[in-house]
Amino acid sequence: MVQRAVLIGINRADSEREKSEDLLEELALLSETAGAVNAGRVLKTVKKIDPAYYLSRGMLEDIKVLILKGAADLVIIDVNLSPAQERNMSEYVGVNVIDRTRLILDIFATRARTAESKYQVELAMLNYILPRLKGSGIMLSRTGAGIGTRGPGETKLETDRRKVRQRITYIKDKLKLAEKTRGLHRATRKKQGLSTATLVGYTNSGKTTMLSALTKRGGNGENKLFATLGTKMAGVYDKDSKRKVIISDTVGFIQNLPLFLVESFKSTLEEAVHSNVLIHVIDPTQKDALRKSEEVIKILDSIGAGEKKTIVVLNKIDLLTSARVRFLQTKLEQLTGNSVIPVSAKTGDNIGMLKEKIFNNV
Structure with a gap:
């Protein structure tokens, strides 16, 4: 219903x-x-x-x-x-x-696909539920299957404080294992001389389509908020230098994202922290896009990636006039202190220029 x-x-x-x-x-x-x-x-x-x-x-x-x-x-x-x-x-x-x-959290519960993202959503859900447990195990929950009732926290667990805390510990251990595995993969890539670049940005800014445009893999993104929760990776190869860079796509950010939610996705967001360069994708068609780009920068600071080398990308220029592109490019350069590359992941405009910038910065 x-x-x-x-x-x-x-x-x-x-x-x-x-x-x-x-x-x-x-x-x-x-x-x-x-x-x-x-x-x-x-x-x-x-x-x-x-x-x-x-x-x-x-x-x-x-x-x-x-x-x-x-x-x-x-x-x-x-x-x-x-x-x-x-x-x-x-x-x-x-x-x-x-x-x-x-x-x-409800949206995240319906978006999680991989085992790791499901654990991350459940951890966030449990941290939200825990203070809502009343007395000795009676949860302030609602009945039914509507918005606000979905997610593993309310459907799979007895809502007892002790059991919820035990489950939180279990999930954190699982995520630590995933983090360790990710670390081993990073070490292997480093031994192979592979550099990494991570796509970051506000939710629905076109990061997944950008990954596809750069690597010709991964398919186009969906026009939905939080379409990507897990990490997607694909390689891009430069024939001239005979080098390969691994591009990763991570969960999108949003205003007023609670700290415990950021913490729950720490293992996924670590890709940004350990990356050689960040690619900050901005959707100029979103209302108040400049402030939203500032919000992304704040979250990057909070996870320890604020000082990373960053390439700023103005996406979806196929939907803007040339004058508007130039205006936003100037504004973003003033805001971020970085040069800004105007591209369209959808049409491929200036994707070659972006690839060149990536290889010059890793």
Whole structure:
């Protein structure tokens, strides 16, 4: 059954209203990615957070009206709620309320394909669930199979604190093993004289299509948020220098990504840390693309890859005018301090120039 969701954006200060509106638009995309029909949306300015409900009673009454108008059975709010706030809001408005983090986890649960990415999603899910365990093993969970109820954390485990902690330890051990295996692969590549470049960027920026354009392998990416969770790798060969570089594609970033979620994907993101060069792919057609590129830089800093040599790529230039490309190229060069290569992974424009830049920087 398709769920109908009312979306609640939060504005904490008038000066941030434009950013808050952008985040609400992004929440709508996340909601659609999770399979919901957006039945209404509203941006609420919150001057003081209610410790019990996050929003004031008056705002909650407004939301109840929206729920009735849109025949909604779900509310998604664009903040991270405490377990008590989530429970209290759900009881007050009469439908399930989930926050931004739970929505992202739900999408991840449906996207994970490899054993490692499934473990990473489960680890993130368990870290989210743990503080939501009430008393001696009674979980504040919902019944059904809708958005906010998917994922291994709620379907495979008895929700007992001790057992959840045991499962977290087990998964961390499994991921350490995967990390060790990845390290051995990196050592082998190093012995063989192979350099590596890692594609990084905001979710849905075209990294997977870029991997395909550079290597002629891997297929085109999907026009979806978080289409790639695991690491994909393929080689690109330069005939003149007779050198090969391994290009890897990693999970895309997003604004307000919780730290525990970044930590859960640490083993995958390590490819960026150990890479010879990063390829920062920017989609100029995304709203507020420049700020989103700054968000990527922040996350790279947080995982220890902020000082890596970086090639900045302005993707999807086939959708822009020449004047717009030149304007964004200049802006990005000022923002990042790097030269910017305008390309189209879809049409192949300037892919040869990008390959040359990669081989010159590894």
